[in-house]
Amino acid sequence: MNKIFLVLLFLSFLGNAQTNTYHISFENAVHHEAKVNINFPEVKSNSITITMSRTSPGRYALHEFVKNVYGLKATNSNGEMIKAKRIDPYSWEVSDHDGTVNIEYILFANRGDGTYSQIDETHAHLNMPATFMYAKEFEHRPIEINFETRKDLDWKVATQLKQISGTTFFAPDLYYFMDSPTEISDFDLKEFDLEGQNIQFVLHHKGSEEEFSEYFDQVERIVRQEKKVFGELPDFDYDKYTFLACYMPNVSGDGMEHRNSTILTDKESLSEGGMKGNIGTVAHEFFHAWNVERLRPAELEPFDFSQANMTGSLWFAEGFTSYYTGLMLCRAQINTPREYIDGLNGTFNYVWNSPALDYFSPVEMSYQATSVDAATSVDPTNRENTFISYYSYGSVLGLALDMALRQQDLNLDDFMKLMWNKYGKKEVAYKLSDIEATLKEYAGERFGSEFFAKYVYHSNMPDYKNLFESVGIELVQEEGKYTGIPTTETTGGLKINRNTSKNSPAYEAELTSGDVITHIDEIPVKTKEDFETAVENSNSDVIKVKYIRFGEERTAEVKTEKDPTYIIRLKENPTREALKRRENWLQAK
Structure with a gap:
């Protein structure tokens, strides 16, 4: 520098x-x-x-x-x-x-x-x-x-x-x-040289040398795979990048990127689940050395320490980084392709089924970071119905864009590399319009315009079924009855633990957060297992729910629907073309 x-x-x-x-x-x-x-x-x-x-x-x-x-x-x-x-x-x-x-x-x-x-x-x-x-x-x-x-x-x-x-x-x-x-x-330290730059991993923990060695091997594979995406390492100041990992019982789980280092904290030791559970944060935060530290939204440059900092590009800065998190673990051969694909399910369904799509685009979700990114407040919100994390939203958009590009014999890696060379490497802050212009440059005017118009500036969902099919993955809907009643077991009974989702059967039946469910079709329910069994065994699509609100017993009729959850899984017999695309997508570089 x-x-x-x-x-x-x-x-x-x-x-x-x-x-x-x-x-x-x-x-x-x-x-x-x-x-x-x-x-x-x-x-x-x-x-x-x-x-x-x-x-x-x-x-x-x-x-x-x-x-x-x-x-x-x-x-x-x-x-x-x-x-x-x-x-x-x-x-x-x-x-x-x-x-x-x-x-x-x-x-x-x-x-x-x-x-x-x-x-x-x-x-x-x-x-x-x-x-x-x-x-x-x-x-x-x-x-x-x-x-x-x-x-x-x-x-x-x-x-x-x-x-x-x-x-x-x-x-x-x-x-x-x-x-x-x-x-x-009193930390431990391991390091390796890559392109003349020193990659250090500082680990404060109570584990063994053998555990650290095994973990460090995974870290090195991740670093090398992420470098392949952009074609080179950033030019780290003083030729050094430092992972500052603290896996101790007294810390709180987190990850935070910085220009030439990152903080990694978790209560889990490497021997107690951290070997598998913490490595994703390593992949996510190191990817930020390119995407957000140097490939940086204009609104965050310079960062203002005196007030909240807002940008509409977090779906790209955080979300695309989240997409690459799981993909890098697969390419680094830490997770298998099947594990990676199975791991897409939670994020995909969270975004796909969110009623917040009716209210805000990915850009507007990014604007809300000032209220949700470790922000604190005492008043309840309706975020279950109005907010999708820009991490998750951007992640499934990155997935869709990568698969759509691969249908044209292009890929997201090369698009990220182009963004890097135009903005990140030169440390020229980008505007939202610059991402769109670069996508048009890379994939064509029509492709770039349509992607941004439909999926970035508005909250339409891509045709994931077709996109998944192109890489030998199937998207099938779950079986079972759906009530949309989110519950948790408490000493006071089976309680609805959050706002019910807009347009769900529970929402339409006017059930809401804080209600305590006591009976399903006159059958007492005290546990989640009781509840699920009673719903599945009901002979009708309309179940009678007894519940307590404000100390009074009430009754609601809930019309069940088909479960909206989708399952993403590898196809057992994909076409040769789809299998080739999948291998090019997931294999180590």
Whole structure:
């Protein structure tokens, strides 16, 4: 990255006078606290504003990290207290300085995932926006940070930041610093060289060396297959990419991409299901090194730490990446073709049968990320009927586009490669219209126009039956009666656990979330098995449902329908042409 080396060259002449320095220590890790010190030298203005981020790269909703900051104080170059006035919920105005501003505060952190930070006696898992305050007026200044590690816990530092010496690291500017998560723990490390660049896998876990070796072999196969899609690796800064994996019982499951690294967290150890359960996140997040980190929507460039960030392209940035997640596991020979095809069922049916198709296109689903991407709220919503995850929606669109292209002896890999060469490799942010224009360039004006008009700007569904047929896959409808009543077993009875789906039998019968089902056709039901057996054994297409709402017993008549669920499966005897397409699609490259 030329910008980084120019900054380094500049600093070599000017020294460190214009460098902001950070220091963090973990004496009270047992109580999830860290102490942070920041030094801002050569402050020319009468006052500066010190701010805590409200959101984080890769997340699109607000998180208000300032809630875990306390004990803040400001001093000058002599250590004398100076004025720090809180001017809004997440900022302080610091004045009366002597050209130097020192900030100190305590951070509480106890959620280990891709958005937040966690500090305890197992590690210091740091997402920078959740950890460090900043001064926006100095956003172009380089940053030097020292992590005061716990030597008694054998802690080491893993990060995409450039190491200066020991536990001191460098970032060329504020944005790079904020985009550089850091894992400090007694971790294990494996690495390999690819195209002259170092691919590191840092693993904080309680497993064995043998388990890590087996897992790392899968990681390497994934990296090589994803490189084949785009034809080359990105030009990683400092020639290094780092997976920061923490598979410990105290973390929360997540994955979060960054420019030259990714956070991978899960409670499952490799020996307790993580070997199979966590590898998909590896595939998803590394694919982001191309698609979203460098092949980037214009609305996210630059990322704004002070407010929610919205783009209509997440069906492509996140959704197409989700499509490639399962496909890469198949091509890397971690999952078999049958496992991959079977794994399409859940996502396909979720999208295909969603009433939200009546309301929003993939673009508009992407806009809702600011309300759903790890966002929190206390009021109920009707998302069961109004929202489809852009991850899932984009994934089935990517599947449809790939199969449609393959019918013309084209493929999605080459389209992604074209997008990469036009935008990602040059790091030119794209607009939604640029994706459409590139598809027209690659597959023809008519094909590109129709795909976007029908499936991107509107919520029509592609002809999946025909598309699946072209690669030797069949799409058949499930047998059985369908009520559309989603239940969960509780101590109070069999409860409808979410809003019923619009136009379903349950919805039409005016059953809704919170209702407690007691009888089906006068037969008492207390478990999901009771419920399903009573429905299947009913002699009528109309079942009588007794339920309790607001403490009163009521009765509804539910007219059952044929189950709308589809099964996607490999055809046993596909045509030779379909089999060839399937092999070209799924085989290792």
